[in-house]
Amino acid sequence: MKLLVLRNSANNVAACSTNEPECQTRCQLSL
Amino acid sequence: MKFSRFNVVIDDYPQKGHYFCFNTLTKATVVFNQELLDYAQSLDGVTELAEITEEGRDLVEQLMEMQMLCPDRRNETDFLYYWLNSQRHDTQTLMLTILTTYRCNLNCPYCYEKGIDLTPDLDEKLQEDTYNWIIDKLDKFNSKNLSISFLGGEPLLNTQPIDYFAEKFHALAEEKGIGFSFGIVTNGVLLKPEKVKKWRSLGLKSIQVTIDGVKEVHDQMRPFNGGAGSFDIIIANMVKTLQEIPEMELSLRINCSEDNYQRIPELLDYLADLDIDKKQLRISFGYLTPAHESSDEANGSLIDLTKSGKVEVYLAKETKARGLRVVERSLGGPCMTLKKAAFLIDPIGDLYNCWSFVRRAGFKTGSIYEEKMKDFYIEMVGFDVIKECVDCKFAPVCVAGCRNDAFIHFKDPKAKHCRSLFKEEIGKELLKLYFTPDYIEEMAAQEGYDL
Numbered sequence: 122m123k124l125l126v127l128r129n130s131a132n133n134v135a136a137c138s139t140n141e142p143e144c145q146t147r148c149q150l151s152l
Numbered sequence: 153m154k155f156s157r158f159n160v161v162i163d164d165y166p167q168k169g170h171y172f173c174f175n176t177l178t179k180a181t182v183v184f185n186q187e188l189l190d191y192a193q194s195l196d197g198v199t200e201l202a203e204i205t206e207e208g209r210d211l212v213e214q215l216m217e218m219q220m221l222c223p224d225r226r227n228e229t230d231f232l233y234y235w236l237n238s239q240r241h242d243t244q245t246l247m248l249t250i251l252t253t254y255r256c257n258l259n260c261p262y263c264y265e266k267g268i269d270l271t272p273d274l275d276e277k278l279q280e281d282t283y284n285w286i287i288d289k290l291d292k293f294n295s296k297n298l299s300i301s302f303l304g305g306e307p308l309l310n311t312q313p314i315d316y317f318a319e320k321f322h323a324l325a326e327e328k329g330i331g332f333s334f335g336i337v338t339n340g341v342l343l344k345p346e347k348v349k350k351w352r353s354l355g356l357k358s359i360q361v362t363i364d365g366v367k368e369v370h371d372q373m374r375p376f377n378g379g380a381g382s383f384d385i386i387i388a389n390m391v392k393t394l395q396e397i398p399e400m401e402l403s404l405r406i407n408c409s410e411d412n413y414q415r416i417p418e419l420l421d422y423l424a425d426l427d428i429d430k431k432q433l434r435i436s437f438g439y440l441t442p443a444h445e446s447s448d449e450a451n452g453s454l455i456d457l458t459k460s461g462k463v464e465v466y467l468a469k470e471t472k473a474r475g476l477r478v479v480e481r482s483l484g485g486p487c488m489t490l491k492k493a494a495f496l497i498d499p500i501g502d503l504y505n506c507w508s509f510v511r512r513a514g515f516k517t518g519s520i521y522e523e524k525m526k527d528f529y530i531e532m533v534g535f536d537v538i539k540e541c542v543d544c545k546f547a548p549v550c551v552a553g554c555r556n557d558a559f560i561h562f563k564d565p566k567a568k569h570c571r572s573l574f575k576e577e578i579g580k581e582l583l584k585l586y587f588t589p590d591y592i593e594e595m596a597a598q599e600g601y602d603l
Contacts, residue, residue: 123184123185123187123188123191123211124182124183124184124188124211124214124215124601125182125183125184125592125595125596125599125601126180126181126182126214126218126599127181127182127183127587127592127595128179128180128181129180129218
């Protein structure tokens with residue numbers, strides 16, 4: 122096998138929805 | 153066929169002769185070997201799938217689906233704009249932030265809400281009006297999902313609106329078949345498992361609590377209004393909540409400054425020793441920036457954002473070394489400021505498009521009592537945010553940086569604000585920490601890939 126897929130396309134990566142930790146992380150606010 | 157210019161490739165990772173590849177546009181992530189690399193390069197000039205042998209076609213199709221490989225003639229900049237504009241104009245999910253109060257029980261010197269009028273709290277009348285406004289917006293946007301973040305001030309100083317909205321929208325979601333979830337960003341001082349249990353049954357998905365370093369540093373940075381430290385009470389509440397609700401995860405944001413970041417490994421040691429399942433914590437780092445254009449009181453301790461990438465790599469490494477989880481930074485995408493279906497609603501029904509813009513002159517985007525949105529809303533959804541970044545591989549992740557930082561540094565919320573966090577060298581270091589050799593080996597064993 123030549124290809125190992127660790128994460129498939131993007132559909133499983135939701136857009137930033139502000140209550141997700143990933144979004145809050147992107148945000149630089151001093152909370 | 154050609155390799156996408158959005159591919160970030162790490163040679164000889166996780167092992168010699170293998171290549172790690174992350175596509176910043178689709179976020180697809182793969183590992184392939186030399187044989188596949190040679191094969192893909194041999195496709196240079198091939199324009200039709202039919203020209204490819206049947207054996208290779210599946211692989212090529214898979215790589216094209218993930219947009220790692222694309223036709224020679226594709227204009228990837230147009231694809232970037234298509235993706236970004238779709239994200240910005242998508243109304244499938246209505247994303248709201250509701251401030252239940254501007255009041256706070258802590259007095260952090262760097263707070264971005266410092267100096268603003270803290271009255272009134274969100275009351276019952278405003279609550280109902282807000283509910284009706286949301287129902288109307290869901291209808292107009294034809295949204296299928298509703299996502300709410302409760303914020304303040306300290307939102308747990310006024311929990312009645314959280315109960316109200318959670319109950320109402322949970323019921324509405326069941327009735328209409330729409331998706332509903334919510335999160336709470338709290339300082340943790342009033343966090344109680346009883347409340348969390350109840351809210352979880354109504355759709356609570358995430359809680360974020362913030363710590364500013366080891367106890368002595370945190371207590372200076374996040375004191376109560378009377379001056380006492382808040383570290384012990386926050387940790388005790390967090391531990392009790394996570395112990396009583398073992399399936400619950402909590403996002404722990406650790407704020408960093410020049411003064412405290414070198415001692416953060418001490419805090420990580422402390423966190424790793426807490427009597428909870430380590431998997432329940434998702435750790436992320438925040439970098440203190442000037443809160444206002446006029447604020448320079450904490451400037452001495454601020455981390456220069458051009459260096460923060462290196463600090464993030466250092467801290468992520470230390471976090472992983474203790475078996476703790478660190479939140480992946482590589483996902484990104486446009487934030488609420490740039491999106492059509494994202495609104496912050498404050499306790500008097502004023503609308504904003506960023507948490508840090510609240511009650512600042514000129515930054516209001518509308519009101520729940522006015523049909524017409526202000527120019528600032530239209531412009532932030534409509535302007536070409538990446539015009540100076542189209543050639544940057546990390547544009548789909550960084551999206552020209554933070555609008556608040558752009559305003560603070562350049563007096564222009566539309567300016568590009570480049571951060572070293574998303575430069576190639578740092579990006580690669582971070583990817584290696586999110587996708588560790590151990591993790592890749594485990595996946596390879598499961599999938600039958602020969603490393």
